[in-house]
Amino acid sequence: MTTESLTQSQPATSHRQVSPTRLKILQVAAGLFAARGFSGVGVNEIGEATGLGRGALYYHISSKEDLLYDITTAYMSDLIAEGQSILESESDPTLRTQKLSRALMMAISEHLSEMTVCFRELHALTDERRRAVMSLHSDYQAIWSRSLSDGMAKGTFRPIPSTVLKGLLGMYFYSFLWLDPRGPQNAADIGDAFAEVVLRAVRA
Amino acid sequence: MTTESLTQSQPATSHRQVSPTRLKILQVAAGLFAARGFSGVGVNEIGEATGLGRGALYYHISSKEDLLYDITTAYMSDLIAEGQSILESESDPTLRTQKLSRALMMAISEHLSEMTVCFRELHALTDERRRAVMSLHSDYQAIWSRSLSDGMAKGTFRPIPSTVLKGLLGMYFYSFLWLDPRGPQNAADIGDAFAEVVLRAVRA
DNA sequence: GCAAACTTGTACCGATCGGTCTGTACAAAA
DNA sequence: TTTTGTACAGACCGATCGGTACAAGTTTGC
Numbered sequence: 048m049t050t051e052s053l054t055q056s057q058p059a060t061s062h063r064q065v066s067p068t069r070l071k072i073l074q075v076a077a078g079l080f081a082a083r084g085f086s087g088v089g090v091n092e093i094g095e096a097t098g099l100g101r102g103a104l105y106y107h108i109s110s111k112e113d114l115l116y117d118i119t120t121a122y123m124s125d126l127i128a129e130g131q132s133i134l135e136s137e138s139d140p141t142l143r144t145q146k147l148s149r150a151l152m153m154a155i156s157e158h159l160s161e162m163t164v165c166f167r168e169l170h171a172l173t174d175e176r177r178r179a180v181m182s183l184h185s186d187y188q189a190i191w192s193r194s195l196s197d198g199m200a201k202g203t204f205r206p207i208p209s210t211v212l213k214g215l216l217g218m219y220f221y222s223f224l225w226l227d228p229r230g231p232q233n234a235a236d237i238g239d240a241f242a243e244v245v246l247r248a249v250r251a
Numbered sequence: 252m253t254t255e256s257l258t259q260s261q262p263a264t265s266h267r268q269v270s271p272t273r274l275k276i277l278q279v280a281a282g283l284f285a286a287r288g289f290s291g292v293g294v295n296e297i298g299e300a301t302g303l304g305r306g307a308l309y310y311h312i313s314s315k316e317d318l319l320y321d322i323t324t325a326y327m328s329d330l331i332a333e334g335q336s337i338l339e340s341e342s343d344p345t346l347r348t349q350k351l352s353r354a355l356m357m358a359i360s361e362h363l364s365e366m367t368v369c370f371r372e373l374h375a376l377t378d379e380r381r382r383a384v385m386s387l388h389s390d391y392q393a394i395w396s397r398s399l400s401d402g403m404a405k406g407t408f409r410p411i412p413s414t415v416l417k418g419l420l421g422m423y424f425y426s427f428l429w430l431d432p433r434g435p436q437n438a439a440d441i442g443d444a445f446a447e448v449v450l451r452a453v454r455a
Numbered sequence: 456g457c458a459a460a461c462t463t464g465t466a467c468c469g470a471t472c473g474g475t476c477t478g479t480a481c482a483a484a485a
Numbered sequence: 486t487t488t489t490g491t492a493c494a495g496a497c498c499g500a501t502c503g504g505t506a507c508a509a510g511t512t513t514g515c
Contacts, residue, residue, distance in 0.1 A: 068462090082374065083290075083374060083375070084288055084289065084290050084291075084372075084374055084375060085288065085290075085291070086287075086288050086289075086290035086291035087288075087289070087290035087374075087375060089501070089502065089503080090502080090503060090504080091501080091502085091503095099462095099463080099464095100463065100464045100465070101464080101465085101503090101504080101505090102462090102463060102464055102465075102466095102505085102506090102507090103462065103463045103464070104463095105503095105504070105505080106461085106462060106463070107462090110503080110504080111503065111504090166425075166428075167371055168288075169428075170286065170287060170288055170291075171287070171288060171291060208436070208444055210436055210441050210444060211444050211445070211448060213426070213429050214422040214423070214425075214426065214441075214444075214445055214448065215422065215448070216425075217421055217422045217423075217424070217425030217426060217428075218418040218419065218421045218422045218425075219418070219421075220421070220425050221370075221418075221420075221421030221422075221424050221425040222417070222418065222421060224370075224373075224421075225417050232412070232414055237414050237418075240412055240414060240415050240418075241415070241418055243452075244415060244418065244419070244448070244452045247451040247452050248447075248448045248451050248452070272492085293471070293472065293473080294472080294473060294474080295471080295472085295473095303492095303493075303494090304493065304494045304495060305473095305474080305475090305494080305495075305496095306475090306476085306477090306492090306493060306494055306495070306496095307492065307493040307494070308493095309473095309474070309475075310491085310492060310493070311492090314473080314474080315473065315474090456515100457514105457515090458513100458514095458515090459512105459513085459514085459515100460511100460512085460513075460514095461510105461511080461512070461513085462509105462510080462511070462512090463508105463509085463510075463511090464507105464508095464509085464510095465506105465507090465508090465509100466505105466506085466507090466508105467504105467505080467506080467507105468503105468504080468505075468506095469502100469503105469504100470501105470502075470503090471500105471501085471502065471503100472499100472500075472501065472502070473498105473499105473500095473501100474497105474498080474499100475496105475497080475498075476495100476496085476497075476498090477494105477495095477496085477497100478493105478494090478495095478496105479492100479493085479494085480491105480492090480493085480494105481490105481491090481492090481493105482489105482490090482491085483488105483489085483490085483491100484487100484488080484489075484490095485486095485487080485488070485489090
């Protein structure tokens with residue numbers, strides 16, 4: 048699911064085509080960035096971890112920052128696409144909240160390194176690109192916002208301040224720090240538990 | 252309040268004494284680390300921002316990493332001390348939750364750069380120190396945990412999984428990304444709104 | 456078999472990294 | 486007056502930074 052937006056050929060968007068080598072580089076880089084931060088990882092290190100020399104590395108990428116940008120946009124786009132799909136297919140506010148919650152938690156759990164980078168390394172991007180990624184974050188928040196508004200219109204939910212929505216999403220986003228995908232509780236269970244928190248917060 | 256643990260003379264702990272110059276360096280470094288990440292900031296830059304040359308800078312600090320470590324431990328210690336104080340002085344579970352919530356949100360808002368560093372730059376510390384700071388995070392979580400357990404014992408609250416507590420705290424910790432201390436909603440209001448979310452989540 | 460396109464390693468660029476060293480200005484103590 | 490200690494600047498250290506140039510090796514289409 049995540050590789051979808053990385054592997055599909057993209058005529059219109061800024062995504063460049065992705066060779067298997069490039070995909071490998073993106074995955075390795077995500078792991079390194081998650082472990083030591085964008086500026087804490089050198090291109091030498093990325094080369095060593097992928098088994099590529101510097102020249103070979105720069106044949107597949109155009110810059111180190113591109114790596115970070117491509118990782119964040121790809122996975123945020125996946126998140127948005129999945130959220131949009133749930134928003135359109137499930138009309139019951141409560142069930143929709145549960146589905147959104149599970150999907151988000153499972154995405155974070157399955158691609159922990161990439162999501163860590165998405166949520167934590169935003170500051171390493173230059174202005175324009177940072178704004179672009181922040182815009183994707185807003186797009187994702189807008190999906191939840193629309194979902195809650197719809198629940199409000201149906202009388203199931205009560206109105207909440209936007210800061211509370213930001214907080215509730217932070218509950219998920221911050222989980223990259225403590226989440227253990229191999230832990231006793233799987234992502235779906237945590238997603239369900241978080242959905243319960245959200246529902247208690249917004250229920251009329 | 253935050254400067255307390257930085258300025259007080261420390262006979263027993265590892266905190267070294269803090270001259271005004273050193274305090275200034277810590278504040279400036281926190282701002283830079285928050286803006287560009289620990290590895291993204293050079294010591295040259297810290298020197299320029301404080302108006303100090305390299306020699307002068309290293310007269311006051313022992314290493315760049317020390318700066319990060321001192322910032323995180325100082326502010327986490329403050330958070331823990333304040334939380335402990337609330338835990339001991341307020342026995343009503345609901346009021347205590349509100350006080351903990353407000354105190355946390357206000358601390359984050361008042362020292363946004365330092366808190367950002369506390370929550371986001373952990374990975375830049377070497378193993379031993381990272382563990383030490385993570386232990387402080389656990390200590391803080393334990394305060395909330397004890398508060399909720401007490402509310403449970405009193406029949407006010409219901410039991411919740413530890414992952415839910417981690418999530419609820421993440422709601423606060425992640426706010427460094429969107430919080431605007433000069434924004435329309437002040438930190439106390441947001442703290443109250445978050446307290447309401449927590450109370451709805453844990454109320455029996 | 457041969458050329459074109461694709462992939463790679465190595466050497467190299469100027470800049471900057473964290474950290475140290477030497478020297479100095481100055482004030483308090485002796 | 487000499488000594489001591491503090492606070493500072495700036496040159497300097499080896500190492501590494503992100504990125505490029507280029508030649509050699511490999512695959513592919515004809």
